[in-house]
Amino acid sequence: MTAAPIDHPEYLPFKLDPVARRVLWVRLSAPQRREAAFLDDRALPPDAEGGWRPWSSLTTRDGAGVPPAHAIFHIGHCGSTLLSRLLDTWPEVQGLREPLPLRTLAEAWPALDQPQSRLSTMQATQALDALWARWSQPLPPRRVSIVKATSGCNGLIQPLLERHRQMRAVLMAMPLRPYLATLLKSPASVVDAATAAAERLLYLRANAIAQDVSLHALTLPHQCAMGWLAERLRFDALAGGEHGSRLLRLDFEDMLADPARELQRVVAHFQLDPAQLDRALASPEWNRYSKATVHEYGRSDREHDLALAMSKHATQIAEGEAWVAQQLRASGRTV
Structure with missing residues (x-):
């Protein structure tokens, strides 16, 4: 990389390394951004252009005056990728799906005031500002960026809203039973939910719920149900x-x-322009698997898979529902 990546609009901050205090910048064209379901290693082209730069390469200087990106936040596996791809049908919209640096900051955020944190509160906040400024700059002719976050990034919703007063966000979820069925039919999805479980348990305990619960004592179905409850209550509080x-x-x-x-x-x-709505409703994305669009997967396929999962995992789903009901009774809360 012969010039500073900040000077090239196609370059995005792709990874953060808080240990070595460096940032990986990668050049991604508009078609590459549009194709990517995840802005992580799966999105790297074979001939990727870019390189590691010092942490100081993160800057907001070229984002001045640019309206902040909007966002889609969600509880995981609830159609957020489909929504993001549908919004891509608007000519003015650039969708950025699950940029990895946002996840890195979200994982670091709960421990910022702890001595073991590799980032100070100021450093993390400045990094968040710089990242959002960069993601807020769509490649022409697009004029609006909409970032779809990873489900473990919901702890950043409040700080982002506080710092970007023009930013709007969708909070996407689904009812508990189909959520549990969706996760339990996929071992990888259960792992995703379990990975985010620690922060979600901390959120519940900070809000006087699950006070006697320890993560190591929870089954995986319980961890999935706990995640749903935490995010439902977080979204309620934010709204x-x-x-x-x-x-x-x-x-x-x-x-x-x-x-x-x-x-x-x-x-x-x-x-957005409401005249484009019919185009989105007719989009082939409705009949594709949004995370891997080469695979056909329509609404009838989802209904079939969900029915099978509800039957196959009925016991674990009931366990998760009972755990949520127990915590709500104990706390006097409702959802």
């Missing part, structure tokens, strides 16, 4: 808080049942 008017709650089951109504809500929320 009822200071920035609630800039948040839109979206249920995946509702989106599948009435795509036109729910997408219209999203379009209005992100202030």
Whole structure:
């Protein structure tokens, strides 16, 4: 890399290394960004251009005056990738799906005030500002960036809303039973949920729920159910808080049942051109597996798989539902 990556709009901060205090910058064209379901190693082209630069290469200087990117936050495996790809059908929208640096910061965030943290609160906040400024700059002719975060990044919603007053976000979820069935039919999805379980348990305990719960004592179905409860309560708190008017709650089951109504809500929320709605409703993305679009996977396929999973994993689903009900009774909370 012969010039500073900040001078090339196609370069994105691709990885953060807080140990060596460096940033990996990678050049990604508009088609490459559009194709990527995840902005991690799976998105790296064979002939990737880029390189590691010092931590100081993160800067907000070229983001001044650019409206902040909007965002999609979610509980995981609830249609957020599909929504992001549908929004890509708007000519003005650039979708960025699950950029890895955001996940790195989200993992570091809960321990920022601890002596073992590799980043100070100021360093982490400055990095978040610089990353969001970069992701807020779509490649022409796109004019609006919408970042779909990894499900473990929900602890960053509040700081992002506080720092970017024009930013809007969708909070996407689904009911507990289909959520558990969706996770339990895929071992990798269970691992994803378990990986985020520690932060979610800390969130519950900070809100006077699950006070006697230790992570090591929870089964995997319980950890999945705990994650759903934590994110449901987090979304409730955010929606009822200071920035609630800039948040839109979206249920995946509702989106599948009435795509036109729910997408219209999203379009209005992100202030996109409503004339493009029919194009999104006719998109072939509805009949593809959003994380790997070479595979066909429509609504009927999902219904079939979900019914099988609910039957096969009925015992574990019931365990998860009972755990959530027990915690809500003990805390006097409702969802």
